[in-house]
Amino acid sequence: MPPAADMPKAYDPSLSERKWYAYWDEHGFFGASNDPEDTRPPYVIPMPPPNITGTLHIGHACRTTFEDVLIRYHRMKGFNALWTPGTDHAGISAQVVVERQLKAEGLTRHDLGRAKFLERMWDWRRQSGDRILEQKRTLGASADWTRTKFTMDPDLSRAVREVFVRLYEEGLIYRATRLVNWDVATQTVLSDLEVLTEENVEGEMYEFAYPLEDGGELVVATTRPETMLGDTGIAIHPDDPRYTHLHGKFAKHPLVERRIPIVLDAELVDVKLGTGAVKLTPAHDFNDFASGKRHKLEEISIFTLDGKMNELTGEFRGLDRFVARKAVKKKLAELGLERGSKKHLMTLPKSERSGTVVEPIISTQWFMKMEPLAKPAIAAVENGDTVILPEDWTKTYYHWMRNIQDWCISRQLWWGHAIPAWYCENEHCTVSREDPTRCAHCDSTKLRADDDVLDTWFSSGLWPFTTLGWPDKTLDLQKFYPASDLETGYDILFFWVARMMMMGIHFLGKPPFKRVLLAGMVTDENGDKMSKVKGNVLDPLDIIHGATLEQLLEKAKKSGASEGGLKYIAKTYPEGFIAYGADALRYTLLSYSPQSRRIALSTKRIEGYRNFCNKLWNASRYALGQLDDSTVATGSRPAASLLINRWILSRLENALTTANQGLESYRLDDSSLALYHFVWNELCDWYLELTKPVLSGGSVEEVRETRAVLVHVLEAVQRALHPMIPFITEEIWQRIPKRDVAEACIVSSYPQPDQGLRDEASEREMTWLTAAITSARGLRAAKDIAPKISIRLTLEGDDDARRALLKAQSSAIATLCNASVELAHAQGDVATATAEGITVHMSLEGLLDTEKEKERVGRELAKVEKDLAVLEKKLGNESFVARAPADVVAKDRERQSELATARGKLKDALTKLAG
RNA sequence: GGGCGGAUAGCUCAGUGGCAGAGCGCCGCCUUUACACGGCGGACGUCGGGGGUUCGAUACCCUCUCCGCCUACCA
Numbered sequence: 010m011p012p013a014a015d016m017p018k019a020y021d022p023s024l025s026e027r028k029w030y031a032y033w034d035e036h037g038f039f040g041a042s043n044d045p046e047d048t049r050p051p052y053v054i055p056m057p058p059p060n061i062t063g064t065l066h067i068g069h070a071c072r073t074t075f076e077d078v079l080i081r082y083h084r085m086k087g088f089n090a091l092w093t094p095g096t097d098h099a100g101i102s103a104q105v106v107v108e109r110q111l112k113a114e115g116l117t118r119h120d121l122g123r124a125k126f127l128e129r130m131w132d133w134r135r136q137s138g139d140r141i142l143e144q145k146r147t148l149g150a151s152a153d154w155t156r157t158k159f160t161m162d163p164d165l166s167r168a169v170r171e172v173f174v175r176l177y178e179e180g181l182i183y184r185a186t187r188l189v190n191w192d193v194a195t196q197t198v199l200s201d202l203e204v205l206t207e208e209n210v211e212g213e214m215y216e217f218a219y220p221l222e223d224g225g226e227l228v229v230a231t232t233r234p235e236t237m238l239g240d241t242g243i244a245i246h247p248d249d250p251r252y253t254h255l256h257g258k259f260a261k262h263p264l265v266e267r268r269i270p271i272v273l274d275a276e277l278v279d280v281k282l283g284t285g286a287v288k289l290t291p292a293h294d295f296n297d298f299a300s301g302k303r304h305k306l307e308e309i310s311i312f313t314l315d316g317k318m319n320e321l322t323g324e325f326r327g328l329d330r331f332v333a334r335k336a337v338k339k340k341l342a343e344l345g346l347e348r349g350s351k352k353h354l355m356t357l358p359k360s361e362r363s364g365t366v367v368e369p370i371i372s373t374q375w376f377m378k379m380e381p382l383a384k385p386a387i388a389a390v391e392n393g394d395t396v397i398l399p400e401d402w403t404k405t406y407y408h409w410m411r412n413i414q415d416w417c418i419s420r421q422l423w424w425g426h427a428i429p430a431w432y433c434e435n436e437h438c439t440v441s442r443e444d445p446t447r448c449a450h451c452d453s454t455k456l457r458a459d460d461d462v463l464d465t466w467f468s469s470g471l472w473p474f475t476t477l478g479w480p481d482k483t484l485d486l487q488k489f490y491p492a493s494d495l496e497t498g499y500d501i502l503f504f505w506v507a508r509m510m511m512m513g514i515h516f517l518g519k520p521p522f523k524r525v526l527l528a529g530m531v532t533d534e535n536g537d538k539m540s541k542v543k544g545n546v547l548d549p550l551d552i553i554h555g556a557t558l559e560q561l562l563e564k565a566k567k568s569g570a571s572e573g574g575l576k577y578i579a580k581t582y583p584e585g586f587i588a589y590g591a592d593a594l595r596y597t598l599l600s601y602s603p604q605s606r607r608i609a610l611s612t613k614r615i616e617g618y619r620n621f622c623n624k625l626w627n628a629s630r631y632a633l634g635q636l637d638d639s640t641v642a643t644g645s646r647p648a649a650s651l652l653i654n655r656w657i658l659s660r661l662e663n664a665l666t667t668a669n670q671g672l673e674s675y676r677l678d679d680s681s682l683a684l685y686h687f688v689w690n691e692l693c694d695w696y697l698e699l700t701k702p703v704l705s706g707g708s709v710e711e712v713r714e715t716r717a718v719l720v721h722v723l724e725a726v727q728r729a730l731h732p733m734i735p736f737i738t739e740e741i742w743q744r745i746p747k748r749d750v751a752e753a754c755i756v757s758s759y760p761q762p763d764q765g766l767r768d769e770a771s772e773r774e775m776t777w778l779t780a781a782i783t784s785a786r787g788l789r790a791a792k793d794i795a796p797k798i799s800i801r802l803t804l805e806g807d808d809d810a811r812r813a814l815l816k817a818q819s820s821a822i823a824t825l826c827n828a829s830v831e832l833a834h835a836q837g838d839v840a841t842a843t844a845e846g847i848t849v850h851m852s853l854e855g856l857l858d859t860e861k862e863k864e865r866v867g868r869e870l871a872k873v874e875k876d877l878a879v880l881e882k883k884l885g886n887e888s889f890v891a892r893a894p895a896d897v898v899a900k901d902r903e904r905q906s907e908l909a910t911a912r913g914k915l916k917d918a919l920t921k922l923a924g
Numbered sequence: 925g926g927g928c929g930g931a932u933a934g935c936u937c938a939g940u941g942g943c944a945g946a947g948c949g950c951c952g953c954c955u956u957u958a959c960a961c962g963g964c965g966g967a968c969g970u971c972g973g974g975g976g977u978u979c980g981a982u983a984c985c986c987u988c989u990c991c992g993c994c995u996a997c998c999a
Binding site: 016018019020206212214216229230231232243244277278279282283284285286287288289294296297353354355356401402404405408409412530534600601602604605606607609611613614616617618619620621622623624626627628629630631632633634635678679682685686693694697783786787789790791793795796797827876879880883886887888889890891892893894897900901904 | 926927928929930935936937938939942943946947948949952953954956958959961962963964965966978979980992993994995996997998999
């Protein structure tokens with residue numbers, strides 16, 4: 010089939026994405042082989058799998074893209090890449106699925122009980138694992154270059170148990186009764202990282218008086234009056250002169266039968282704040298808890314686990330905590346103890362899961378000691394074993410790791426890995442790899458399993474090695490641990506990355522990866538966080554396939570957008586999205602610098618890269634249409650004698666250099682920009698245009714050479730761009746007639762630059778040629794001469810080299826400028842422009858708009874004179890001439906003389922125009 | 925309160941101790957046989973303010989102002 014014949018005039022993304030969509034579909038299906046026989050250096054680029062059940066989140070799309078680009082690049086460089094779907098985050102998906110199944114069966118999870126629920130969840134997980142493997146197999150067959158290997162450990166819990174037991178035995182995991190953050194809605198404990206804070210909530214600072222046993226009163230302030238029911242102390246500063254007489258005294262609780270000691274606490278109390286007296290509720294406040302420990306105060310819990318007042322609160326029993334607040338205030342007022350209140354701005358801790366206000370509650374939980382694990386993880390980054398890119402994040406990493414607190418790892422959730430702990434009737438705790446039959450401490454056989462599950466990040470933290478078969482000594486583990494790169498978002502640097510570092514070092518002695526590559530967070534085009542409620546969420550699938558406004562609104566409604574959110578959508582995308590294609594989205598995401606923390610995704614920008622895809626498509630269409638049967642790309646550089654051919658090959662080397670450097674150093678934006686610029690501004694704007702006169706009027710030999718270069722550049726460009734925009738490049742690449750390179754596939758090699766092949770002479774000469782053409786076009790535009798009117802040009806060069814170039818390229822110039830070209834001296838009435846030592850005169854005979862021309866030349870002269878003045882001042886500065894590097898001075902001198910010449914010519918032109 | 929980052933064209937953002945950049949937008953002209961998802965030409969900047977280092981600062985240092993994010997604290 011003639012390669013260009015069936016190519017539509019505009020690139021249709023659906024054309025190739027139908028075929029290759031699986032590359033990065035919601036299942037993230039892309040993987041390259043890890044042949045056990047292969048001894049080349051291993052490369053693993055892990056990432057958490059996208060949410061299997063839901064829609065593809067834009068953040069995932071972003072990470073998948075970065076990861077996919079790196080995998081493809083390394084693959085093309087000849088490294089093995091292993092993409093491993095995690096088996097863990099899917100836990101949440103599994104829960105969703107099982108809930109859905111139960112609903113269909115008319116059941117709730119409470120009917121089923123936790124154990125059965127978990128069982129079904131894991132069943133589903135196993136099935137989905139099989140399904141993934143099956144799909145992977147199918148894909149592997151269709152993409153013949155890919156031999157796939159997915160490590161899908163069907164029983165990850167074995168590894169999780171192993172880790173838990175070992176850490177327990179080492180004393181790094183322990184059980185303790187502490188104040189923890191409690192989510193009253195979902196009734197589970199939260200880790201510090203799961204607590205979000207809402208800023209500047211208007212609250213009330215409420216003051217009331219505690220009557221003293223010896224008469225008198227002590228006024229305290231609080232934002233949570235209801236907690237006074239759990240007060241077991243009042244703290245004052247030992248040096249506070251106002252309260253010296255209260256040392257060692259007691260207050261009397263006005264609502265419940267309780268003596269309240271007045272304690273001296275210099276650590277907690279700030280005499281300048283409030284009344285200088287602090288009520289202490291050790292069971293419901295982290296500071297009070299610490300102070301309570303110091304003074305051996307009683308810890309009295311007053312809440313039930315669902316956030317109501319418990320049996321110790323007397324008449325308030327059963328009230329919701331917020332209702333109780335009002336009731337307590339009312340009661341205090343009745344007793345005449347209220348002492349005023351004022352507005353108070355505060356930050357409220359809220360649960361990431363349920364959004365309710367977090368309640369500190371005393372509870373027995375499992376904890377993990379972090380400091381001994383954090384130290385080597387800090388060292389690994391300090392000594393460079395692991396590099397965090399962009400480097401800014403290193404500081405944040407240290408800051409967090411050095412201030413790390415013990416991690417509460419137990420959760421009271423309905424899904425997750427069970428904690429391998431059992432209790433006998435004597436409350437002895439047995440931790441074991443296998444389900445035990447008797448207590449390790451008292452031989453009791455009546456064992457009850459711990460009801461709790463592990464925090465999701467506990468098993469996620471083991472991900473780099475459990476997915477490779479650990480604790481068995483597998484070949485995968487040997488080959489792929491440690492991995493080269495981890496690509497992820499900075500928002501889970503602590504949740505996940507830091508914990509993988511700590512766990513990996515602890516269990517395998519080495520950090521799990523050599524580089525941690527952090528991408529920014531994808532936001533909307535205004536830089537605001539995407540939020541379903543706000544309606545500013547972009548679904549990558551909509552961007553790829555297009556969506557009408559109605560579809561967008563419907564989807565937003567389903568996911569809980571507010572009225573305002575829906576309005577925002579209607580206003581921002583009145584026509585919905587056109588189908589930009591996966592390549593355009595990928596290229597857009599890549600074009601953002603990884604240095605920036607935000608990726609403010611705008612559809613306009615995506616459209617720009619969609620246009621680039623179309624440009625590439627049409628350039629290829631043109632190029633393929635120019636080839637004949639004997640033209641093939643061989644992957645090796647063809648010989649070139651014509652200027653344009655030498656030049657484009659040289660520029661290709663230049664682009665490939667930048668592209669490779671960018672991919673190596675995780676500056677994908679540099680790579681994509683360099684190739685974008687090469688394709689559009691060099692290949693399309695100049696080279697393709699300049700091949701036209703050659704291909705239509707050149708000698709047989711010139712035509713043959715040009716075709717060979719054309720196909721070579723075209724082929725190399727597809728491979729160079731392939732990691733970034735795989736679909737379109739694959740589509741085009743398949744149509745390019747090839748030999749040698751054709752045997753493999755587009756991912757078989759990445760084009761490598763060879764700086765030795767740069768051709769400086771051709772690049773220099775091309776600047777003259779383009780200067781001549783640009784000048785001529787500028788003259789035409791300035792004179793408002795329609796493109797179809799042929800003009801007459803006279804060209805002059807400052808030196809022999811330039812004159813020779815002009816002579817050789819005169820027909821090319823004539824074609825590109827729609828002009829007749831002479832090389833003699835200009836005669837008669839002409840307009841003149843000079844650049845790069847080339848002077849172009851355009852005959853004005855028949856065109857006499859001298860006013861306009863005067864204006865233009867005047868403008869140009871002013872600019873030249875301004876530049877010259879700056880330069881002269883600089884060069885007139887003896888200090889500069891003496892101290893600046895010689896080449897800088899020489900360069901400026903050269904430029905000075907160029908400008909001076911230009912000024913002379915412009916002045917002449919102006920005189921001529923005036924005369 | 926502590927930490928980290930940012931301030932560059934109308935917008936979103938790169939960049940550099942030696943001539944200030946990209947995409948989009950804007951203004952003209954053009955449907956020329958790869959492409960109007962295009963071509964050609966053009967306008968647009970006290971590189972947040974103030975000091976310092978330097979022959980030279982948008983870049984390095986100090987400081988101020990404003991804006992993000994994280995983290996505490998909040999009786």
